[in-house]
Amino acid sequence: MELAGTIQEMRQVRANWRGDGVTVGFVPTMGALHDGHLSLVRKSQKTCDRTVVSIFLNALQFAPTEDLSSYPRDIEGDIAQLSELGVDAVFFPDKSEMYPSTFSTRVDQDETTAFLCGASRPMFFQGVLTVVLKLFNIVEPGHAFFGQKDAQQAAVVRRMIQDLNLPIEFHVVPIVREPDGLAMSSRNQYLSPEERVDAVCLIRSLQAARDAYAGGVRASEVLKNQAEEILNAVATARVDYVELVDPVTIQPVEVAKEGSLLALAVFIGKTRLIDNLILPRDPSLIS
Ligand code: AMP
Numbered sequence: 001m002e003l004a005g006t007i008q009e010m011r012q013v014r015a016n017w018r019g020d021g022v023t024v025g026f027v028p029t030m031g032a033l034h035d036g037h038l039s040l041v042r043k044s045q046k047t048c049d050r051t052v053v054s055i056f057l058n059a060l061q062f063a064p065t066e067d068l069s070s071y072p073r074d075i076e077g078d079i080a081q082l083s084e085l086g087v088d089a090v091f092f093p094d095k096s097e098m099y100p101s102t103f104s105t106r107v108d109q110d111e112t113t114a115f116l117c118g119a120s121r122p123m124f125f126q127g128v129l130t131v132v133l134k135l136f137n138i139v140e141p142g143h144a145f146f147g148q149k150d151a152q153q154a155a156v157v158r159r160m161i162q163d164l165n166l167p168i169e170f171h172v173v174p175i176v177r178e179p180d181g182l183a184m185s186s187r188n189q190y191l192s193p194e195e196r197v198d199a200v201c202l203i204r205s206l207q208a209a210r211d212a213y214a215g216g217v218r219a220s221e222v223l224k225n226q227a228e229e230i231l232n233a234v235a236t237a238r239v240d241y242v243e244l245v246d247p248v249t250i251q252p253v254e255v256a257k258e259g260s261l262l263a264l265a266v267f268i269g270k271t272r273l274i275d276n277l278i279l280p281r282d283p284s285l286i287s
Contacts, residue, residue, distance in 0.1 A: 001079075001082065001083045001087055001088065001089065002088065002089040002090070003079065003090055004090065004092070004093075005092055005093065005094070006093060006094075007097055007098075010052075010089070010091045010093070010138050010139060011138065013052075014052075014138075014139060017050055020049075022048075022049035022050050023048040023049045023050070023142045024048060024049070024050045024051075024052060024139070024140070024141045024142050024143070025044030025047055025048030025050065025051045025052070025141060025142070025143040025144070025145060026044070026051075026052050026053075026054070026135070026139050026143065026145070027040045027041050027051065027052070027053045027054070027144075027145045028053075028054045028056070028131075028132060028135050028144075028146075029054065029055055029056075029078075030055070030056065030057050030058060030071070030186065031057060031072075031073055031074065031075060031078050031186070032071070032072035032073060032074055032078070032186035032189070033055075033074075033077075033078045033081055033082070033186075034184045034185075035184055036147055036175070036176040036184040037053075037147075038081065039173055039174075039176050040145040040146070040173045041082065041085055041087060041145075042085070043145055043173050044143065044145045045085070045086070047143055047171065048143050050089070051087050051088050052087075052088065052089045052090075052091060052139050052141065053082055053087050053089075053090050053091070054090070054091040054092070054093075054135055054139065055078055055079075055090060055091070055092045056091075056092065056093055056095075056098065057071055057073065057095075058098075058127055058128070058131040059095060059099070059127075060099065060123075060127035060130055060131060061123070061124050061125075061127025061131065062127070063121060063122075063123060063124075066121075067187075067190075070190075071186070071187075072186050072187075072189050075092060078090075079092075091138070091139060098131070105130070106126050106129075106130050107126065107129035107130045107133050107160065108125075108126050108129065109125060109129060109159060109160060111159075111249055111250070111251065112125075112152065112156045112159050112250040113125040113126075113152075113156060113250075114250070114251075115243060115245060115250055115251065115252060116152045116241060116243055116245065116250060116265070117152050117153075117265060117274065118152065118156075119241070120240050120241065125152075125153070125156050128153055128156065128157070129156060129157070129160055132160070133160065133164075136168060141168060142167070142168065142169060143168065143169045144157070144168050144169070144170055144171065145173055146170070146171070146172055146173070147172070147173050147175065147176075148174050148175050148276070148278075149175045149176075149183050149184075149274070149275070149276075150274070151247065151261055151263055152250050152263065155247060155248060155249075155250050156250075157170065158170045158248075159248075175275075177203070180200050180203075181200055181204070181207075182196075182200055182202065182203060183202070183203070183273075183275045185273060185274075187272070187273060188271075190269075190271040191268060191269070191271055192269065194236070195236050195269045195271065198234050198235075198237060198268055199268045201231055201233075201234045201237055201266070201268075202231075202264060202266055202273055202275040203275060204230050205227035205228070205229075205242070205264065206227060206262060206264065206275060206276070206277045208226050208229070208230050209223040209224070209226045209227040209262055210262070210277060210279065210280075213256055213279050218255050218256045218257070219254070219256075220253060220254050220255065223244060223256055223262065224242045224244060224262075227242045227262070227264065228242050231264075231266055234268075236269050237266050237268055238267040239264070239265075239267075240264075240265035240272060241263075241264060241265050242262075242263075242264040243262075243263055243264070244256055244260050244262050244263075245260070245261050245263060246260065246261070247259060247261040247278060257279070258279060258280065258281045259279065259281075260278070260279045261276055261278055261279075262276060262277050262278075262279065263275075264276065
Protein backbone atom coordinates (compact mmCIF):
# COMPACT_ATOMS: atom_id res chain seq x y z
CA MET A 1 0.00 0.00 0.00
CA GLU A 2 1.35 3.42 -1.00
CA LEU A 3 1.37 6.05 1.73
CA ALA A 4 1.18 9.59 0.37
CA GLY A 5 1.54 12.30 2.99
CA THR A 6 1.99 15.15 0.52
CA ILE A 7 0.26 16.31 -2.65
CA GLN A 8 3.46 15.65 -4.60
CA GLU A 9 3.61 12.06 -3.34
CA MET A 10 -0.04 11.46 -4.24
CA ARG A 11 0.48 12.90 -7.72
CA GLN A 12 3.50 10.60 -8.17
CA VAL A 13 1.48 7.51 -7.15
CA ARG A 14 -1.24 8.54 -9.59
CA ALA A 15 1.28 9.22 -12.38
CA ASN A 16 2.76 5.73 -11.93
CA TRP A 17 -0.65 4.20 -12.75
CA ARG A 18 -1.37 6.35 -15.78
CA GLY A 19 0.26 4.19 -18.43
CA ASP A 20 -1.43 1.03 -17.09
CA GLY A 21 -4.90 2.08 -18.29
CA VAL A 22 -6.29 1.25 -14.85
CA THR A 23 -9.52 2.61 -13.40
CA VAL A 24 -9.06 4.52 -10.16
CA GLY A 25 -11.71 4.66 -7.42
CA PHE A 26 -11.58 7.26 -4.67
CA VAL A 27 -13.06 7.27 -1.16
CA PRO A 28 -12.63 10.59 0.69
CA THR A 29 -12.91 10.39 4.50
CA MET A 30 -12.12 12.37 7.62
CA GLY A 31 -10.66 9.29 9.33
CA ALA A 32 -11.66 7.43 12.52
CA LEU A 33 -12.72 4.72 10.11
CA HIS A 34 -15.56 2.29 10.81
CA ASP A 35 -17.43 -0.33 8.80
CA GLY A 36 -19.43 2.38 7.00
CA HIS A 37 -16.24 3.82 5.51
CA LEU A 38 -14.93 0.33 4.78
CA SER A 39 -18.07 -0.57 2.81
CA LEU A 40 -17.24 2.33 0.46
CA VAL A 41 -13.71 0.99 0.11
CA ARG A 42 -14.96 -2.51 -0.70
CA LYS A 43 -17.37 -1.14 -3.29
CA SER A 44 -14.54 0.81 -4.91
CA GLN A 45 -12.33 -2.28 -4.93
CA LYS A 46 -15.10 -4.26 -6.64
CA THR A 47 -15.65 -1.54 -9.23
CA CYS A 48 -12.12 -0.28 -9.96
CA ASP A 49 -8.60 -1.59 -10.56
CA ARG A 50 -7.07 0.73 -7.94
CA THR A 51 -8.55 2.33 -4.81
CA VAL A 52 -7.32 5.50 -3.12
CA VAL A 53 -8.61 6.54 0.31
CA SER A 54 -7.97 10.01 1.66
CA ILE A 55 -7.89 10.84 5.36
CA PHE A 56 -8.18 14.55 5.92
CA LEU A 57 -9.96 16.31 8.75
CA ASN A 58 -11.26 19.27 6.77
CA ALA A 59 -11.22 22.34 9.03
CA LEU A 60 -13.00 24.35 6.32
CA GLN A 61 -16.29 22.50 6.91
CA PHE A 62 -16.40 23.06 10.68
CA ALA A 63 -17.85 26.24 12.21
CA PRO A 64 -15.81 27.73 15.09
CA THR A 65 -18.40 26.42 17.57
CA GLU A 66 -18.28 22.86 16.22
CA ASP A 67 -16.27 19.78 17.17
CA LEU A 68 -13.10 20.11 15.05
CA SER A 69 -10.74 19.99 18.03
CA SER A 70 -12.41 16.95 19.61
CA TYR A 71 -13.15 15.04 16.37
CA PRO A 72 -11.83 11.46 16.81
CA ARG A 73 -8.45 10.77 15.16
CA ASP A 74 -6.66 7.46 14.73
CA ILE A 75 -4.41 7.72 11.69
CA GLU A 76 -2.37 4.63 12.59
CA GLY A 77 -5.44 2.50 13.22
CA ASP A 78 -7.00 3.81 9.99
CA ILE A 79 -3.92 2.98 7.92
CA ALA A 80 -3.75 -0.52 9.47
CA GLN A 81 -7.40 -1.19 8.54
CA LEU A 82 -6.89 0.06 4.99
CA SER A 83 -3.73 -2.00 4.58
CA GLU A 84 -5.61 -5.07 5.79
CA LEU A 85 -8.28 -4.46 3.13
CA GLY A 86 -5.63 -4.20 0.41
CA VAL A 87 -6.20 -0.54 -0.48
CA ASP A 88 -3.70 0.67 -3.08
CA ALA A 89 -2.95 4.14 -1.70
CA VAL A 90 -3.79 6.32 1.30
CA PHE A 91 -3.53 10.09 0.94
CA PHE A 92 -3.25 11.99 4.22
CA PRO A 93 -2.14 15.54 3.49
CA ASP A 94 -1.35 18.18 6.10
CA LYS A 95 -3.75 21.02 6.69
CA SER A 96 -0.89 23.47 6.02
CA GLU A 97 -0.38 22.04 2.53
CA MET A 98 -4.10 21.86 1.67
CA TYR A 99 -4.81 25.34 3.03
CA PRO A 100 -1.69 27.51 2.93
CA SER A 101 -2.04 31.04 4.30
CA THR A 102 -2.58 32.33 0.73
CA PHE A 103 -5.62 30.08 0.17
CA SER A 104 -8.68 32.12 -0.87
CA THR A 105 -10.90 30.13 -3.27
CA ARG A 106 -14.24 28.54 -2.30
CA VAL A 107 -16.68 26.31 -4.19
CA ASP A 108 -20.35 27.07 -3.64
CA GLN A 109 -23.70 25.63 -4.67
CA ASP A 110 -27.17 27.15 -4.45
CA GLU A 111 -30.20 24.88 -4.70
CA THR A 112 -29.05 21.73 -2.92
CA THR A 113 -27.51 23.49 0.09
CA ALA A 114 -30.45 25.69 1.14
CA PHE A 115 -32.13 23.19 3.49
CA LEU A 116 -31.28 20.44 5.98
CA CYS A 117 -27.61 20.54 7.06
CA GLY A 118 -27.01 23.51 4.76
CA ALA A 119 -29.49 25.55 6.81
CA SER A 120 -28.18 24.37 10.21
CA ARG A 121 -24.50 24.65 9.25
CA PRO A 122 -24.23 27.63 6.87
CA MET A 123 -20.61 27.25 5.64
CA PHE A 124 -20.56 23.47 5.82
CA PHE A 125 -21.14 22.55 2.17
CA GLN A 126 -18.83 25.27 0.92
CA GLY A 127 -16.12 23.57 2.97
CA VAL A 128 -17.11 20.12 1.71
CA LEU A 129 -17.24 21.14 -1.97
CA THR A 130 -13.97 23.02 -1.79
CA VAL A 131 -12.05 20.12 -0.26
CA VAL A 132 -13.70 17.49 -2.46
CA LEU A 133 -12.83 19.40 -5.63
CA LYS A 134 -9.23 19.83 -4.41
CA LEU A 135 -9.02 16.11 -3.62
CA PHE A 136 -10.50 15.19 -7.01
CA ASN A 137 -7.91 17.39 -8.73
CA ILE A 138 -5.06 15.78 -6.80
CA VAL A 139 -6.19 12.13 -6.98
CA GLU A 140 -7.79 12.32 -10.47
CA PRO A 141 -10.18 9.41 -9.91
CA GLY A 142 -12.47 7.98 -12.59
CA HIS A 143 -14.93 6.90 -9.88
CA ALA A 144 -15.87 8.44 -6.52
CA PHE A 145 -17.69 6.68 -3.66
CA PHE A 146 -19.85 8.47 -1.11
CA GLY A 147 -22.21 7.20 1.60
CA GLN A 148 -26.00 7.48 1.60
CA LYS A 149 -25.56 8.24 5.32
CA ASP A 150 -24.73 11.81 4.25
CA ALA A 151 -27.51 11.97 1.65
CA GLN A 152 -27.38 15.74 1.18
CA GLN A 153 -23.60 15.66 0.80
CA ALA A 154 -23.99 12.98 -1.87
CA ALA A 155 -26.54 15.15 -3.72
CA VAL A 156 -24.29 18.22 -3.46
CA VAL A 157 -21.16 16.44 -4.72
CA ARG A 158 -23.11 14.71 -7.49
CA ARG A 159 -24.38 18.12 -8.63
CA MET A 160 -20.87 19.60 -8.58
CA ILE A 161 -19.62 16.75 -10.77
CA GLN A 162 -22.47 17.43 -13.18
CA ASP A 163 -22.29 21.24 -13.13
CA LEU A 164 -18.51 21.44 -13.47
CA ASN A 165 -18.26 18.58 -16.01
CA LEU A 166 -15.87 16.55 -13.89
CA PRO A 167 -14.96 13.25 -15.64
CA ILE A 168 -15.92 11.19 -12.59
CA GLU A 169 -18.50 8.45 -12.19
CA PHE A 170 -20.36 8.96 -8.93
CA HIS A 171 -21.45 6.08 -6.69
CA VAL A 172 -23.60 6.17 -3.56
CA VAL A 173 -23.19 3.29 -1.09
CA PRO A 174 -25.98 2.22 1.35
CA ILE A 175 -25.90 3.14 5.04
CA VAL A 176 -24.11 0.65 7.29
CA ARG A 177 -25.78 0.30 10.69
CA GLU A 178 -25.02 -1.11 14.11
CA PRO A 179 -27.05 -4.22 15.06
CA ASP A 180 -29.65 -2.03 16.81
CA GLY A 181 -30.06 0.16 13.73
CA LEU A 182 -27.96 3.19 14.68
CA ALA A 183 -26.15 4.45 11.58
CA MET A 184 -22.39 4.05 12.02
CA SER A 185 -20.63 7.38 12.48
CA SER A 186 -17.27 8.53 13.78
CA ARG A 187 -19.27 10.82 16.11
CA ASN A 188 -20.99 7.86 17.82
CA GLN A 189 -17.79 7.69 19.91
CA TYR A 190 -18.90 10.86 21.71
CA LEU A 191 -22.03 9.20 23.14
CA SER A 192 -22.19 8.17 26.80
CA PRO A 193 -23.59 4.66 27.43
CA GLU A 194 -27.03 6.16 28.20
CA GLU A 195 -26.93 8.39 25.12
CA ARG A 196 -25.86 5.43 22.98
CA VAL A 197 -29.07 3.65 24.04
CA ASP A 198 -31.14 6.76 23.34
CA ALA A 199 -29.54 7.28 19.92
CA VAL A 200 -31.54 4.40 18.51
CA CYS A 201 -34.46 6.88 18.42
CA LEU A 202 -33.15 8.23 15.09
CA ILE A 203 -33.79 5.01 13.19
CA ARG A 204 -36.94 4.30 15.22
CA SER A 205 -38.40 7.65 14.21
CA LEU A 206 -37.56 7.09 10.55
CA GLN A 207 -39.16 3.66 10.77
CA ALA A 208 -42.30 5.14 12.36
CA ALA A 209 -42.66 7.58 9.48
CA ARG A 210 -41.97 4.83 6.96
CA ASP A 211 -44.65 2.66 8.60
CA ALA A 212 -47.13 5.53 8.37
CA TYR A 213 -46.20 5.89 4.68
CA ALA A 214 -46.75 2.14 4.23
CA GLY A 215 -50.15 2.63 5.87
CA GLY A 216 -51.11 5.15 3.21
CA VAL A 217 -50.09 8.51 4.72
CA ARG A 218 -48.68 10.85 2.08
CA ALA A 219 -48.78 14.30 3.71
CA SER A 220 -45.25 15.37 4.52
CA GLU A 221 -46.34 17.19 7.69
CA VAL A 222 -48.01 14.07 9.09
CA LEU A 223 -45.02 11.85 8.32
CA LYS A 224 -42.61 14.35 9.88
CA ASN A 225 -44.83 14.65 12.97
CA GLN A 226 -44.82 10.88 13.29
CA ALA A 227 -41.02 10.89 13.39
CA GLU A 228 -40.81 13.90 15.73
CA GLU A 229 -43.18 12.29 18.20
CA ILE A 230 -40.70 9.46 18.72
CA LEU A 231 -37.75 11.85 19.03
CA ASN A 232 -39.53 14.22 21.42
CA ALA A 233 -40.22 11.35 23.80
CA VAL A 234 -36.48 10.87 24.40
CA ALA A 235 -35.11 13.12 27.13
CA THR A 236 -31.55 13.47 25.73
CA ALA A 237 -32.79 14.13 22.16
CA ARG A 238 -33.24 17.59 20.65
CA VAL A 239 -34.45 17.79 17.06
CA ASP A 240 -32.42 19.97 14.70
CA TYR A 241 -34.56 19.08 11.68
CA VAL A 242 -36.85 16.41 10.29
CA GLU A 243 -37.59 17.03 6.61
CA LEU A 244 -39.00 15.28 3.58
CA VAL A 245 -37.17 16.39 0.44
CA ASP A 246 -36.46 15.49 -3.15
CA PRO A 247 -33.24 13.41 -3.05
CA VAL A 248 -31.67 15.22 -6.03
CA THR A 249 -32.62 18.87 -5.49
CA ILE A 250 -32.91 18.64 -1.67
CA GLN A 251 -35.99 20.86 -1.90
CA PRO A 252 -38.93 20.13 0.46
CA VAL A 253 -41.80 18.04 -0.87
CA GLU A 254 -45.35 18.37 0.46
CA VAL A 255 -46.61 15.00 -0.73
CA ALA A 256 -44.49 11.92 -0.16
CA LYS A 257 -43.83 9.57 -3.02
CA GLU A 258 -41.52 6.74 -3.98
CA GLY A 259 -37.94 7.97 -3.74
CA SER A 260 -38.63 10.92 -1.42
CA LEU A 261 -35.84 11.39 1.12
CA LEU A 262 -36.79 11.57 4.78
CA ALA A 263 -33.80 13.11 6.55
CA LEU A 264 -33.16 14.15 10.11
CA ALA A 265 -30.54 15.65 12.37
CA VAL A 266 -30.85 15.23 16.10
CA PHE A 267 -28.69 16.24 19.04
CA ILE A 268 -28.30 13.40 21.51
CA GLY A 269 -26.89 15.32 24.44
CA LYS A 270 -24.21 17.45 22.79
CA THR A 271 -23.65 15.10 19.84
CA ARG A 272 -25.34 15.95 16.56
CA LEU A 273 -26.26 12.82 14.58
CA ILE A 274 -27.87 12.50 11.15
CA ASP A 275 -29.79 9.69 9.48
CA ASN A 276 -32.20 9.24 6.59
CA LEU A 277 -34.21 6.85 4.50
CA ILE A 278 -35.61 6.78 1.00
CA LEU A 279 -39.31 5.97 0.86
CA PRO A 280 -39.69 2.68 -0.96
CA ARG A 281 -41.38 1.92 -4.26
CA ASP A 282 -44.08 -0.41 -3.07
CA PRO A 283 -45.13 0.08 0.57
CA SER A 284 -46.42 -3.48 0.71
CA LEU A 285 -42.80 -4.64 0.31
CA ILE A 286 -41.80 -3.02 3.59
CA SER A 287 -40.89 -5.70 6.12
P1 AMP B 1 -16.68 11.08 6.93
O1 AMP B 1 -15.38 10.48 7.35
O2 AMP B 1 -17.69 11.17 8.02
O3 AMP B 1 -16.51 12.36 6.15
O4 AMP B 1 -17.31 10.05 5.90
C1 AMP B 1 -16.63 9.65 4.73
C2 AMP B 1 -17.57 8.91 3.82
O5 AMP B 1 -18.08 7.76 4.50
C3 AMP B 1 -18.79 9.75 3.41
O6 AMP B 1 -19.07 9.53 2.03
C4 AMP B 1 -19.89 9.20 4.29
O7 AMP B 1 -21.18 9.34 3.74
C5 AMP B 1 -19.49 7.75 4.38
N1 AMP B 1 -20.10 7.11 5.57
C6 AMP B 1 -19.99 7.54 6.85
N2 AMP B 1 -20.75 6.75 7.66
C7 AMP B 1 -21.33 5.82 6.87
C8 AMP B 1 -22.21 4.72 7.10
N3 AMP B 1 -22.67 4.43 8.33
N4 AMP B 1 -22.60 3.98 6.04
C9 AMP B 1 -22.16 4.27 4.80
N5 AMP B 1 -21.32 5.28 4.51
C10 AMP B 1 -20.91 6.05 5.53
